[in-house]
Amino acid sequence: MTDRFETWLDEQQVELLAPPPGAYPSIARSARRRRAGRAVAGVAAATLAVAVAVGAVHQFMNATPPPDLPASTPTAGPTKGPTEAPTTAPTDRPTAAGSTGASAPAGSATTQQVTGRCRTDELRVTAIGAPGGGAMGGVYTWLVFTNTSGRTCSLYGFPGVSYVTGASGTQINEPAVREGTTAVRVDLAPGQGAHAQVRTGQSGAYPDTCHPVEAAGYRVYVPDETASVFVPWRVKVCSTDGVNGMLIGPVFPGTSG
DSSP states (O other): OHHHHHHHHHHSOOOOOOOOTTHHHHHHHHHHHHHHHHHHHHHHHHHHHHHHHHHHHHHHHTOOOOOOOOOOOOOOOOOOSOSSOOSSOOOSSOEEOOTTOSOOOTTOTTOOOEEEEOOGGGEEEEEEEOTTOOOTTEEEEEEEEEEOSSSEEEEOSOOEEEEESSTTOOEESOOOEEOSSOOOEEEEOTTOEEEEEEEEEOGGGOTTTOOEEEEEEEEEEOTTOOOEEEEEEEEEEEOSTTSSOOEEOOOEEOSOO
16 A cells, blocks of 8 residues: 555656745744844843842842840759858858857847957956966966947957056066967957956966066957057066966957856
8 A cells, every 4th residue: 555655656746836926035024023022032031030139139138137036044953052142241260149148040130230340449358367266376367358339249369468567567578378279259249248368377386487576467459459458457477588478368258157
């Protein structure tokens, strides 16, 4: 069947038809218009893309920044130690109450605030025989410090003490040497008192070197103060430096044994 169709096709006389007059110029114009249209469309598309890009950049540059987010609050974990500061200042000095008993509890209406150390002019200093007297040839005296001010104050440590011939007299022998246990801070409310113990030997125990004289009393320096006070207390003492010297203990609460 195929061979017969091809044979028939070969026998046919096919002549190419020429285009009608004026066809070529029309075709050329149509082609130019199509090319121009495609060029214009391409330029328009490119222009549109540039405009879109410029608009996006402008919108980004002028956009209002978002508000700051609040900082996240961490979940509170377990705490160590107290959550409130102590109500009183810490101190490395142990404390003791004055002569009338322990201080009132914190928060009590009768609690008096400790405003600092006791000044010389806030105290009355006197001398009394130590409860129990002397022992083993020693002579014991108490120097008593009474708070005469209107505030609570504190004493800590050892007073400075020496024998003198009078209120404005000269010193006899050497100043007292410190002895005793560790000092404590003593808080004195108005009217309360504390004491420090003075100890010496019997002057008669040193017949060859003592050269005894009568002292009119003590020159006393309150702990941490530089102003002295004269405390009357007549007693026989050795006048030779270093012989039968005086010993002084720290301030302790109370004025009676």
